Amino acid sequence: xxxxxxxxxxxxxxxxxxxxxxxxxxxxxxxxxxxxxxxxxxxxxxxxxxxxxxxxxxxxxxxxxxxxxxxxxxxxxxxxxxxxxxxxxxxxxxxxxxxxxxxxxxxxxxxxxxxxxxxxxxxxxxxxxxxxxxxxxxxxxxxxxxxxxxxxxxxxxxxxxxxxxxxxxxxxxxxxxxxxxxxxxxxxxxxxxxxxxxxxxxxxxxxxxxxxxxxxxxxxxxxxxxxxxxxxxxxxxxxxxxxxxxxxxxxxxxxxxxxxxxxxxxxxxxxxxxxxxxxxxxxxxxxxxxxxxxxxxxxxxxxxxxxxxxxxxxxxxxxxxxxxxxxxxxxxx
Amino acid sequence: xxxxxxxxxxxxxxxxxxxxxxxxxxxxxxxxxxxxxxxxxxxxxxxxxxxxxxxxxxxxxxxxxxxxxxxxxxxxxxxxxxxxxxxxxxxxxxxxxxxxxxxxxxxxxxxxxxxxxxxxxxxxxxxxxxxxxxxxxxxxxxxxxxxxxxxxxxxxxxxxxxxxxxxxxxxxxxxxxxxxxxxxxxxxxxxxxxxxxxxxxxxxxxxxxxxxxxxxxxxxxxxxxxxxxxxxxxxxxxxxxxxxxxxxxxxxxxxxxxxxxxxxxxxxxxxxxxxxxxxxxxxxxxxxxxxxxxxxxxxxxxxxxxxxxxxxxxxxxxxxxxxxxxxxxxxxxxxxxxxxxxxxxxxxxxxxxxxxxxxxxx
Numbered sequence: 001x002x003x004x005x006x007x008x009x010x011x012x013x014x015x016x017x018x019x020x021x022x023x024x025x026x027x028x029x030x031x032x033x034x035x036x037x038x039x040x041x042x043x044x045x046x047x048x049x050x051x052x053x054x055x056x057x058x059x060x061x062x063x064x065x066x067x068x069x070x071x072x073x074x075x076x077x078x079x080x081x082x083x084x085x086x087x088x089x090x091x092x093x094x095x096x097x098x099x100x101x102x103x104x105x106x107x108x109x110x111x112x113x114x115x116x117x118x119x120x121x122x123x124x125x126x127x128x129x130x131x132x133x134x135x136x137x138x139x140x141x142x143x144x145x146x147x148x149x150x151x152x153x154x155x156x157x158x159x160x161x162x163x164x165x166x167x168x169x170x171x172x173x174x175x176x177x178x179x180x181x182x183x184x185x186x187x188x189x190x191x192x193x194x195x196x197x198x199x200x201x202x203x204x205x206x207x208x209x210x211x212x213x214x215x216x217x218x219x220x221x222x223x224x225x226x227x228x229x230x231x232x233x234x235x236x237x238x239x240x241x242x243x244x245x246x247x248x249x250x251x252x253x254x255x256x257x258x259x260x261x262x263x264x265x266x267x268x269x270x271x272x273x274x275x276x277x278x279x280x281x282x283x284x285x286x287x288x289x290x291x292x293x294x295x296x297x298x299x300x301x302x303x304x305x306x307x308x309x310x311x312x313x314x315x316x317x318x319x320x321x322x323x324x325x326x327x328x329x330x331x332x333x
Numbered sequence: 334x335x336x337x338x339x340x341x342x343x344x345x346x347x348x349x350x351x352x353x354x355x356x357x358x359x360x361x362x363x364x365x366x367x368x369x370x371x372x373x374x375x376x377x378x379x380x381x382x383x384x385x386x387x388x389x390x391x392x393x394x395x396x397x398x399x400x401x402x403x404x405x406x407x408x409x410x411x412x413x414x415x416x417x418x419x420x421x422x423x424x425x426x427x428x429x430x431x432x433x434x435x436x437x438x439x440x441x442x443x444x445x446x447x448x449x450x451x452x453x454x455x456x457x458x459x460x461x462x463x464x465x466x467x468x469x470x471x472x473x474x475x476x477x478x479x480x481x482x483x484x485x486x487x488x489x490x491x492x493x494x495x496x497x498x499x500x501x502x503x504x505x506x507x508x509x510x511x512x513x514x515x516x517x518x519x520x521x522x523x524x525x526x527x528x529x530x531x532x533x534x535x536x537x538x539x540x541x542x543x544x545x546x547x548x549x550x551x552x553x554x555x556x557x558x559x560x561x562x563x564x565x566x567x568x569x570x571x572x573x574x575x576x577x578x579x580x581x582x583x584x585x586x587x588x589x590x591x592x593x594x595x596x597x598x599x600x601x602x603x604x605x606x607x608x609x610x611x612x613x614x615x616x617x618x619x620x621x622x623x624x625x626x627x628x629x630x631x632x633x634x635x636x637x638x639x640x641x642x643x644x645x646x647x648x649x650x651x652x653x654x655x656x657x658x659x660x661x662x663x664x665x666x667x668x669x670x671x672x673x674x675x676x677x678x679x680x681x682x683x684x685x686x687x688x689x690x691x692x693x694x695x
Contacts, residue, residue: 066539091541102536104528106350118342119540162540 347554
């Protein structure tokens with residue numbers, strides 16, 4: 001496992017203050033260590049992604065930074081204020097979207113926006129926010145009648161009702177259809193465009209790659225890598241990935257010894273990392289290859305030219321490969 | 334922080350959401366109205382007719398005049414019988430109750446002897462007409478005892494002032510108590526647990542609002558919902574069903590508010606011990622249904638076995654029901670319901686404090 005040195009926060013360098021400065025954060029639930037010594041800083045105006053499978057500790061970390069949970073150890077400074085000591089000062093200036101729907105029952109869209117506006121000292125005009133998030137048509141509809149995408153827009157609108165400097169979005173696009181997801185990405189980009197700092201968790205690679213300035217890869221409560229998506233890919237997933245469907249009786253050892261092969265990961269699909277994809281493909285597609293069981297042993301239904309390789313895909317590295325290479329497993333269980 | 338503004342917004346949202354929750358309304362206000370309609374159809378809203386046997390062990394002018402006053406109440410038949418004959422009638426259900434006037438009754442009223450008690454015996458089972466009979470006797474007796482010397486001559490005219498409590502008059506305070514019980518417990522218990530499970534409470538906590546404000550708004554919002562339903566029920570009871578209040582309307586406020594507070598407190602306590610809304614629902618049902626039958630809503634507590642009576646008298650619904658019936662049916666003053674109110678206030682303070690102390694946010 002890669003050890004990450006505590007990041008020197010901007011505050012310690014005497015420069016501009018970081019919006020979030022987390023140091024040595026630990027949270028335990030009984031014997032389970034949900035957050036295991038996290039240290040990182042989020043700079044003003046950046047979109048910071050937290051990437052990891054369910055149960056990695058992303059949500060717990062977010063909730064500690066938001067002042068919803070108390071850590072067992074460590075310190076958290078948000079917008080220059082100690083969250084553990086002054087949670088309501090911080091809550092006044094941040095916007096929060098929780099993973100769950102989290103809206104009161106039997107409430108209409110406009111009423112929900114009005115309600116949340118009343119909970120802050122300073123808030124934006126209700127109708128302006130409704131228009132901005134394209135909810136005008138649905139303003140008098142009950143919130144449980146909204147589509148997934150509309151619901152998520154409302155949820156983000158509520159997170160921005162107090163015009164916060166820092167916004168937390170916990171899995172903003174989980175469960176949305178592709179079109180609604182694109183729409184939410186646009187919303188998040190416009191939040192960033194207004195100079196706000198955004199912290200988001202996700203387990204969608206494309207989302208992290210497109211939206212995030214920096215990504216922390218989290219597993220079992222620890223940060224295993226933290227950098228820009230581009231640098232994470234060039235460091236942990238360089239080269240090309242040749243990917244195909246797993247077959248019974250696969251001989252992984254032979255695959256590993258094939259010329260040009262750098263890494264083989266079997267995780268539902270077989271992923272081969274290489275810098276010379278042509279060589280690897282040539283060997284893979286050789287009908288006399290010894291890495292897979294002989295085709296046609298049960299009667300030879302396979303046609304000419306059909307080897308053991310099915311559903312072949314050749315692509316460049318992604319954050320998914322970064323995660324695979326760092327943890328040995330896929331993000332999407 | 335704009336604490337009151339936040340509280341008001343949260344409480345208003347709570348009341349509005351509760352009023353929109355039709356399923357819940359059916360079980361509270363809806364059933365209460367249905368009970369009134371059923372009883373209204375069964376008894377036609379007119380005065381009930383009840384018959385007693387009276388065993389007059391005193392046989393003075395005073396006791397005769399007392400019986401005469403009772404007989405003067407319309408719908409009430411009183412026959413003087415021997416002890417044996419009277420109890421045979423009671424056993425065969427031909428009378429609803431037996432009244433035993435003790436020796437020394439007359440002397441006691443004239444202030445010349447030790448105080449005496451008129452005993453009333455009822456067959457087991459009981460019904461709301463027994464309760465009405467109790468009321469009639471209680472009022473006539475009170476008039477005699479309280480009137481002092483003058484009561485001797487007042488016999489006949491005084492009986493005219495006796496409240497002729499109808500089934501509907503009896504049902505209205507019962508159904509107010511029913512709403513206090515079901516709404517108070519269910520709105521807060523189930524509503525709060527559901528908001529916890531769906532993370533609504535967590536979302537509120539992500540705002541600068543204080544945790545105590547969030548809880549207070551939930552509890553007060555639940556209480557206001559109960560009061561709104563009672564207003565609708567009373568309006569319907571009086572205008573649509575012709576129920577009468579023989580007491581002061583203002584005097585209904587303390588038992589209603591304190592009763593609501595104590596049941597909202599019980600509901601709040603349920604949320605502190607239930608993890609899921611299913612568990613909260615089950616626990617709420619286990620508390621509300623037995624209480625409904627044990628607390629004098631449909632028949633008087635005195636018709637229950639002594640042990641059950643003792644249990645019922647510890648729980649706050651019996652006190653709420655007693656206070657409401659005393660005010661509305663007997664025209665009782667505040668002194669008559671002080672104990673009821675104190676017991677309910679104690680229940681409210683204890684349940685709300687314990688629940689707030691034990692409350693879990695997730």
